[in-house]
Amino acid sequence: MINDLQDILSVNIRGMKRSAIRELLKYLNQPGLISFSGGFPAPQSFPVEELKGIIAEVMENEPYYALQYGTTEGDNLLRKQLADRYKKFGIDVNMDNIIITTASQQALDLIAKSFIDRGDTVIVGLPSYLGALSAFNSYGADMIGIPMDDEGEIPEVMEDEIKKAIARGKKPKFIYVIPDFQNPAGMTMSEKRRKEIIDIAHRYDILIVEDSPYRELRYEGENQRTLYELDGTQQVVLLGTFSKIFCPGFRIGWVMGHPEVLDKVVIGKQATDLCTPPFTQRIAARYMERGYLDPKIAEICNMYKSKQKVMLESLEEFMPEEFTWTKPQGGLFLMATGPEWIDTDALLLDCIKEQNVAYVAGTSFFCNGKGQNTMRLNFSYESEENNREGCRRLGTFFKKVIAEKS
Amino acid sequence: MINDLQDILSVNIRGMKRSAIRELLKYLNQPGLISFSGGFPAPQSFPVEELKGIIAEVMENEPYYALQYGTTEGDNLLRKQLADRYKKFGIDVNMDNIIITTASQQALDLIAKSFIDRGDTVIVGLPSYLGALSAFNSYGADMIGIPMDDEGEIPEVMEDEIKKAIARGKKPKFIYVIPDFQNPAGMTMSEKRRKEIIDIAHRYDILIVEDSPYRELRYEGENQRTLYELDGTQQVVLLGTFSKIFCPGFRIGWVMGHPEVLDKVVIGKQATDLCTPPFTQRIAARYMERGYLDPKIAEICNMYKSKQKVMLESLEEFMPEEFTWTKPQGGLFLMATGPEWIDTDALLLDCIKEQNVAYVAGTSFFCNGKGQNTMRLNFSYESEENNREGCRRLGTFFKKVIAEKS
Known part of the structure; x- marks a missing residue:
């Protein structure tokens, strides 16, 4: 040693x-x-019982695909299923706006790898998801915490902090938010608040990273539109995952965003794990195709x-x-x-x-x-x-x- | 945008x-x-037919384990199976010397993340595996290429380059080698050459990263002992993978080394993907337990x-x-x-x-x-x-x- x-x-x-x-x-x-x-x-x-059937079919019908290497961007059938589902909800995306990651944590890592040099600033909530803080920290990010009220990060404070960061030559690389059932603080941003934060991002030309692991787990109240949808210009990168609505053991997440941004994430992913397991991706794709996800x-x-x-x-x-x-x-x-x-x-x-x-x-x-x-x-x-x-x-x-x- | x-x-x-x-x-x-x-x-x-049975059993007997989050270090049953197999080959390791990664590429990424700051030097072969070069490059490594003869990197040149790097205040962070059927050059290091390189590593107190994806795929000649075994002091970190001897679609690899080094790799992995899919890990563990690997x-x-x-x-x-x-x-x-x-x-x-x-x-x-x-x-x-x-x-x-x- x-x-x-x-x-x-x-x-x-x-x-x-x-x-x-x-x-x-x-x-x-x-x-x-x-x-x-x-x-x-x-x-x-x-969904153990449903998966038994799906897995047996994948092993019967397409084992040589599922057990081989796959592309870094991810399984095309899964990307298409995800895009179609967002379309169903009225969001204008297609397969080229989605890449698959080894769950959300890798998406956070790759976003950090793509944008953060040691000492760069990023905007986060006070509090915010510790896995994100950890990923940003692992690239040496200087995190600027924004206090929150009942609707999320306070826009006036956020804008003020961004101005100060720009004044010292450290314009934030991105604004990281968890707008739905924020982890850990629990609040959900109103549409008004979402738009205010998008306005700030446009005013200062800053990317928004919208972490969206819990959005579909709503027990009361009405769905808010995603920042991705409200922005409409693909200045928002949305991170999704199957970990909370399907199973975490497959390690499948996705990044939805502008193809030019995704291209950088893919370059980083090539050097990081080549591809997310094609085996679990294909099972997930067939599971979605069968219509199991929504009732689940x-x-x-x-x-x-x-x-x-x-x-x-x-x-x-x-x-x-x-x-x-x-x-x-x-x-x-x-x-x-x-x-x-x-x-x-x-x-x-x-x-x-x-x-x-x-x-x-x-x-x-x-x-x-x-x-x-x-x-x-x-x-x-x-x-x-x-x-x-x-x-x-x-x-x-x-x-x-x-x-x-x- | x-x-x-x-x-x-x-x-x-x-x-x-x-x-x-x-x-x-x-x-x-x-x-x-x-x-x-x-x-x-x-x-x-x-091994499609064997896997059909194993997977059905995992889904029957332990689905709630396999579909849940797992520890960052990896599935203990799989770590134990791997350690036992190395022991069978006469190498003194136990479970604490092994962590699971999302295939070898992630191991390369995490080794780079653990040790490389932009501008740091590492020793590689001329030529060497492009996925490794890419991982090291993604952290800004300055790679020092060592020309090779029929037995691998030439020790005299390696030592000379290390001395020069030290003289300019840039002692290499590690020596990266693929001693068996080198990718892409094909040569296998003799035991003499392996020992010479270990001697250099000891003399200058430098880690060796031994990438070993093909070692078991030998078609003629005699097995050479790993650098990990020859060194005997855990100054070598060995990277293994199932991608070439089982299936790449599961994305399972491992890092074998000193627990203190593994601890750093685990800290990086927590921020990178939390854990490798417990689902594919458990299937692989049961596959090994059943004794399918060696005949395959x-x-x-x-x-x-x-x-x-x-x-x-x-x-x-x-x-x-x-x-x-x-x-x-x-x-x-x-x-x-x-x-x-x-x-x-x-x-x-x-x-x-x-x-x-x-x-x-x-x-x-x-x-x-x-x-x-x-x-x-x-x-x-x-x-x-x-x-x-x-x-x-x-x-x-x-x-x-x-x-x-x-």
Whole structure:
């Protein structure tokens, strides 16, 4: 083994640590643990029976295609199915506007690889998805966090920060938003807010990266149009994924955008993994072709709506009154906020050890290191019974913490 | 769409172009084309029947595991199967020395991400695998090419170049080698040569990256021990893949090395794709567990040995006498060399259009831009009949090129 491993690491990797969430996976095997961490879909939502038939057919009819290398852009049948589905929803796209990635995380990595040099600025929410922060950080991005109100990032602050960045010669490379059921804060942008952010992007000629993993998981209220659609000029790059509406184990996501932007992403992807597994892509394409996706999404929405309801009611019942939490209209997560002095990061291991329940500490989502009194709670993975029991445990734990303080 | 796309690209992506090989994939659908390009395994080598049974069992017995997210390190059963197999060959490793990647290309990407800052030097062969050059290039590596003799990179030149790099404050981050059936040059390092290169790495405290995709595909001669084994101190990182001995469509590779090095690779992987598809990993693990891999490799070796023989005989029969080519003891490729004035890059499209046969131009493999009179020929993908017919077409094409010149 070499002697100076630390010294030879790239500057970007030297500055990174293991993701808090990924590290928590280790505790998921602890007997009886109730996990509100991670962003795991409910295993019951996986279309196992449908897939058995589809996979058998793919192995019978097209195994030599599915087991061979594929193009970097992705399986054409899958790209077409995805484009047709967006068209059905009134969005004007075709296959050339879509490439397949090894799930959304790779899309985030490739967007970062395409645009970020060390020290470049990007705009993100306060808070924002930690996997995105991690991908941007791995290329040395300087992240500018924009505070949020009930409708998302505050446009006036965003514009002000963009002006300041431009003034110091660091015009942001892109604006990263999760407009539907934001992870972790839960809010959904109104159409007005979406348009305000698009206006800013046009005014300063900046790309928007619209991360859209949860959009179809809406349990109440009305769908908002995507920024991609509202913009209409392909200045928006939309990231989609099957991880929450089909299954994460296939690792399939996509990037929708202007072909010139996609061309750069493809060049990066060639050097990164050549292609996403043609095997899982072809199975997913046949699954869509068969019309299984939409009824499955409706089924998942029913399941998660009910799980969310149980969690909201249980938090109400068990959490100390010093806590508040969001009530998102969809998605997989709530965000809970405690008194200012609470440090969820420092308390997490105690919470797991004492009460066998896990959350994600909020600081992971704040590029400015704040949010130490917040935590993200996932309601999709555990059963309704466990959602209730987990909230009871959380409540017991934090009541004790508060009692000890006073 | 934004106005200044070129201006906002990262410096690394700005400098990259689409890979010549990936671009050639577009021509693979041309009717009647015989492709000696790419590194495609023979579809007939895919274990379709065995997989049908294994997949049905995975979907019956463990679908909720296989369709869910997995750990970044990879499926433990697969890591254990791989470690046990190396142990069987006398190499002292365990599961903690192995992580799974989204095939070898991701391993190359993550090694580059872990160690390369723009302008850092790395040692590669002249020629070397273009996917590796592309991965290193995508992080801005300054590649130092080492000329090769019949046994691989020449140690004296390598040491000299390392000294010069150190003298200018740019000690190479690692030495990248493909010791078995080198891609594209075909030679296999003797044990003596392997030890010489390990000695250099120890003397200057430099990591060795041993890329080992073809090692098990040996058609004659005796196995050489891996650098990983000969070194014995885990200063070598070995990259393995199922793409050539099982199927590329699953996108499964692995990195074997010191746990401290793997830890850095895992941190990078978390930000890159979270995990390789648990679905294909679990199928591969069950496939290995069932003992299917070794007999399949023996079968592939028989098939490719015969395909290689046909290609060697056909080149002898059809190519102009001005050409020479390598006769590797294994792997998937030959490298052919024409007269100095031949430019295979400039001639490739004519060759495809006139004779409907494709190769990869040699320049893609030379980090110093040389090799314009060389080409890489794959003999694994096409049938024996096509290997013969393709060589006939190549011969016709290059005889015409030579006749026109004189």
